[in-house]
Every structure is written in C-alpha cells, then in structure tokens.
Amino acid sequence: MSMEKVVIIGNGISGITAARHVRKRSDARITVIGKESAHFFSRTALMYVYMGHMRYRDIKPYEDGFWAKNRIDLEHATVARIDTEIKSVMLSNGSAVAYDKLIIATGSESNKFGWPGQDLPGVQGLYSLQDVEAMEENTKGLSRAVIVGGGLIGVEMAEMLRTRNIAVTVLVREDRFWGGILPRPEADLITRHMREHGVELRFNTELGEVLAGADGRVRGIRTTNGDAIECGFVGLAVGVHPNINWLKESPGIRTRKGVLVNAFLETSAADVFAIGDCVEFHTHPDPQRKNIEQVWYTGRLMGETVARTLTGERTAYDPGIWFNSAKFFDIEYQTYGWVRNELQDGEAEHYWEHPAGRSALHLVWNAESRVLHGVNSFGFRLRHDVFDRWLREKATVDHVVEQLHEAAFVPELHHRFEPAIRRSFSQGSTATA
Secondary structure, eight states, X not given: OOSOEEEEEOOSHHHHHHHHHHHHHOOOEEEEXXXXXXXXXXXXXXXXXXXXXXXXXXXXXXXXXXXHHTTEEEEEOOEEEEETTTTEEEETTSOEEEOSEEEEOXXXXXXXXXXXXXXXXXXXXXXXXXXXXXXXXXXXXXXXXXXXXXXXXXXXXXXXXXTTTOEEEEEESSSSTTTTTSOHHHHHHHHHHHHHTTEEEEESOOEEEXXXXXXXXXXXXXXXXXXEEEOSOEEEOSOEEEOOGGGGGOTTSOBSSSEXXXXXXXXXXXXXXEOGGGEEESSOSSTTSOSSOOOHHHHHHHHHHHHHHHTTOOOOOOOOSOEEEEEETTEEEEEEEOOOSSOXXXXXXXXXXXXXXXXXXXXXXXXXXXXXXEEEEXXXXXXXXXXXXXXXXXXXXXXXXXXXXXXXXSGGGSOOOHHHHHHHHHTOOEEOO
C-alpha cells in the first residue's frame, strides 16, 4: 500500500483495532480522532475506576508512547462534519483533516425516551468516560438511587452503587430480569443473586417521570402506575443507539438508525467505511443476527476486517459463532450460539442448576438431529475455542455433555460440575410440541 492517509473517527475498540491492523499491514499515514478521551481505554473497565479497584491510567491498554512509536497520530477533537467530495474531515475547532480512506467508528450513546425530567442534574446514562466522571459527582453523599432498565448496563450501575452502600431500586419493564434475552430459570437465578446483594427489583414497572426538587436536581421518580420513589440519582440503563446525529451535516453518507454498510463495511460514499456500534448492515452476513450489533468483540472483528480491505485484501465481515459474556455482581455469564429467552419450535433443552443457586448450565439443541444450538453458563467459565469448534462442527448435545470436561476453563481453579451435569442430563430433557 502506498503512503495513503487513513483517518479514523473514534478511538474505541473498533477504531483502535483498525488503526493497529492497518499499521501491521502497511506504511499508511494514520490519524485517529477521538472526542471522548485523548487515549484509548478499556470501556468495560470503567466501572472498576468508580469502584476504586483501578485508576484511569490502569485501564489504558497501551502506554502513551505506544502511538508515536507506531506512527499513529492522535487528535483529541470533535468532528463537525465530513465533506466526502473533497475528502476532508471538518473539526469543530475550525481545522480540517484530509483523508484518502476514512473509517467512522463513533460508537453508541445512551438511550432516552422523552421522559419528563430526564435531563435534570443527577439523571444520566453509563457509557462514556464523562458519564463515569458525572456519576462520581452525582452520587456524592447519596443514600438512594433508582436505575431504569433490566439489562447489563443496569446491573453494572447497581454493583457500582452498592459498593458505596447506596440503596438501589431497579425498574424492569418485563416480568423478569433481562427478559428479552434470558430464559426464565436464568433470570430467576440472577434476580435472587441481585436481591442477595441488597438490590430492590420492581418488575412490570416503567418510568413515568423524573421529579425535580427545590434545588433543581432530581428528588425522585414516579412510575407509570403512579408509585413515587424518592432518590437523588436516576441511572438510565435502557440500552444505547448508534452515535450518528453529528452526521446530519454530512450529505453523501446514508444512515438509518446507524451508518448503513454492506458486507464489506463500505458506506454509500466512496472510500468511507464504518465499523462498530454505529453500524447498521443493509443485510447482516448472518441472517439470525440483528442489523445493529453493539458488542465489544464484533467491534474488534470489524476493525480487523476493514484493515484488510484498506490494505489491499478486500474482505467481507464474518461475525462467526455468536457469543457474549458479562458479570452479574460476582456471577460470570457466558453464552455461545443461540439460547433464546423462549424455546423455539423444534428445539429441546436441559437446564441444570447447582443446589447453591450460583451456578447453572442451559443447553438447547435441535430435537430431531440433536445438533447443539447453544449454551448459557453461569458461575463457571467455559472455553471459547471448544464451544466455537463444537458449534461450527454441528456437534450433538450428547457429544457435548460427554466431552464437557474439554471445555473446562482452568479446571484446577474451579469446582468440577461436569459429573453432576451428566447425571442431570441423563435423567431427561424437555422439548417443544
């Protein structure tokens, strides 16, 4: 590749992965423009800064000198618009950055749904470095908080607040925690665990309005059924959406909910690509998956993929086998393949839970062929490479259960649950009609 100028807007996992891989494969001039922070940091570790487990500098994967050493220029600035005709990125400070190839990797921002009082001081989401800094200020001297939303961001906020002995009430629209994702047994396990950590969960409950106090800050909320809860902080954890509002001043780049891309991550504008949370596929390469996927590892994969294309090896995005992981306080969660919140027609399942109620395994498979569809695990780790291989090779659930020891992650450090799971599985499973 010649000395082309590659400009990347966004210094999160997607943009930085693209920059690193373009550098590995070429001598291109690379500029990364970041609005949120001067340097790349691990977004998933932000909660540990608030909790006092880490310092901000500890969550930067690379020393500050890494960028100059690898000839990656960093620009801490805000983008105002893109002029695709003259191939230039216009910054809000009045300067411009020319490009030959441009990558948009601006991530997500927290959802708001027009609730009265949603912009009051003390009401916020949790996504950015600035959100954690605001949360530090907004929760000083706090005794009670309300979190709106029963998902992963909500449980992170709850854990953060509980480390400071702040009373937490979580409003969950569904009839169970993370009801759009978790089957009932897993949701019940997590509900019990959160309540053991002092979190109040109110199901089938939605936010109606945020109430202001005499000082202009939040003093409480009212639910849609009229219940009032006093609080000095409201955490909005009802998901995120692509951060693309700033693109309204950039004609030539088509958007819908996100920046529209094809399988090669190309936008409607020549030499402009988009990756990560801000992306919306015209048609996702995997028809089982959503056209907007806001997961850490998919952003990393897109960064690697677009780097190949930019360095002469045009490559379609291949998301591989679906997986995800999270932590509910001290219970780790992993999922590989597809375990829906409700069993689908033609599927069978088996759910095993340890009597202590802190570990569980949920297997789902094709009732006729017995090919594994997916697995959820709670409270112990499974090896990604093993389940990825089994799902790619269409292994049967019988093979998986028999060889489950292969998937044990550092087994000498964990209880061995495989014998109990095998005994449970041999006693039967359930299938749809």
